[in-house]
Amino acid sequence: MKACVLHAKHDLRYEDIAEPQLSDPQEVKVKILAGGICGSDQHYYLDGGIGSAIVVREPIVIGHEGCGIVEEVGSAVDGIKPGDMVILRPARPCFNCYYCEHHMYSYCEHMRHLGSASTFPHVQGLFAEKVVVHQVQCRVVHDMKPEVAAFAEPLGVAFNGVHSLGDIMGKNVAVMGAGPIGILSAAAAKTLGADRVTVFDIRDNPLSIAQELGADEVINSKTNPDAIKEFSAHRGQFDCALEATGNGFAAMQTMAIVRPEGTIAQVGMFGTGHQPTDLAAFSGKGLRWHAVFRFYTEFGPAVNALERGLINPLPLLSASFPASECVKAMEAAVSPETCKVQVHF
Numbered sequence: 001m002k003a004c005v006l007h008a009k010h011d012l013r014y015e016d017i018a019e020p021q022l023s024d025p026q027e028v029k030v031k032i033l034a035g036g037i038c039g040s041d042q043h044y045y046l047d048g049g050i051g052s053a054i055v056v057r058e059p060i061v062i063g064h065e066g067c068g069i070v071e072e073v074g075s076a077v078d079g080i081k082p083g084d085m086v087i088l089r090p091a092r093p094c095f096n097c098y099y100c101e102h103h104m105y106s107y108c109e110h111m112r113h114l115g116s117a118s119t120f121p122h123v124q125g126l127f128a129e130k131v132v133v134h135q136v137q138c139r140v141v142h143d144m145k146p147e148v149a150a151f152a153e154p155l156g157v158a159f160n161g162v163h164s165l166g167d168i169m170g171k172n173v174a175v176m177g178a179g180p181i182g183i184l185s186a187a188a189a190k191t192l193g194a195d196r197v198t199v200f201d202i203r204d205n206p207l208s209i210a211q212e213l214g215a216d217e218v219i220n221s222k223t224n225p226d227a228i229k230e231f232s233a234h235r236g237q238f239d240c241a242l243e244a245t246g247n248g249f250a251a252m253q254t255m256a257i258v259r260p261e262g263t264i265a266q267v268g269m270f271g272t273g274h275q276p277t278d279l280a281a282f283s284g285k286g287l288r289w290h291a292v293f294r295f296y297t298e299f300g301p302a303v304n305a306l307e308r309g310l311i312n313p314l315p316l317l318s319a320s321f322p323a324s325e326c327v328k329a330m331e332a333a334v335s336p337e338t339c340k341v342q343v344h345f
């Protein structure tokens with residue numbers, strides 16, 4: 001069968017690999033329909049890893065955002081049958097370690113996360129014709145377009161970000177960065193009860209998509225450089241914020257516009273050399289800074305929101321390519337002109 005295999009940076013191939021087989025009675029074999037290219041996939045392609053900690057050391061099937069049709073189930077699988085459409089949760093925790101016992105599944109010491117080079121041997125991803133996953137990684141859905149279903153994973157991250165802000169009912173929320181996660185965070189904040197959501201970016205096109213997904217106000221902080229200063233008046237104008245750029249400068253701006261004792265959900269991951277250099281506002285305003293790493297329990301609510309049409313992610317989809325054109329798809333994904341790019345099988 002075919003898969004999209006990254007051998008080294010800038011060396012992505014659509015090639016034959018062995019078809020995976022069920023090796024546990026709780027496993028499910030899924031024929032993949034569609035998958036989204038995530039920022040981490042792009043880092044693997046462009047840099048051969050993420051920072052110094054995660055390095056691609058052997059060929060890896062990329063991809064962790066996707067859905068498919070069940071082809072085969074193990075003897076102990078319950079409630080999932082061949083023919084069902086499933087959305088895949090990329091995380092497969094061990095359910096046995098200290099963190100799993102404390103329901104902190106994202107920090108499982110033996111985590112197997114689809115398409116991740118953070119462990120060695122790497123866990124192969126889902127940009128393949130077929131994958132084998134544990135039944136807890138499958139959520140059956142009905143009548144959902146594959147291109148919508150493939151947004152469940154990034155929406156799960158967005159839900160985790162909003163979740164980490166605590167009660168946002170009636171709050172005035174800022175979102176820094178209108179990449180896919182930023183836009184979905186804005187939509188999630190509105191869906192979960194924020195009064196007003198303002199999205200900042202330096203590009204007009206994604207800001208208009210943010211508006212389509214429910215942002216009350218969008219600010220281009222490049223063409224409107226005074227905006228941050230205005231929102232910083234009186235020690236800040238926002239109750240809380242989601243920082244979805246992973247850029248140190250934007251993170252410092254976020255600290256400036258949030259009121260004292262407000263919470264910032266750090267959804268963007270800082271690359272090496274991109275950390276904020278000045279934390280005076282952080283300490284001087286008693287801010288709470290909450291890092292957001294992946295998600296686990298938010299998977300169900302994220303799928304529900306898509307299934308019920310509470311959030312329509314399709315305006316984020318810039319392009320979709322057949323998996324055989326995965327290099328083209330990746331080149332499109334890394335372009336600053338696109339939002340989310342998917343591949344389909």
Ligand SMILES: [Zn+2]
Pocket residue numbers: 038039064065153154
């Ligand atoms: Zn992702």
Ligand SMILES: [Zn+2]
Pocket residue numbers: 093094095096097098099100107108109110111
């Ligand atoms: Zn564990």
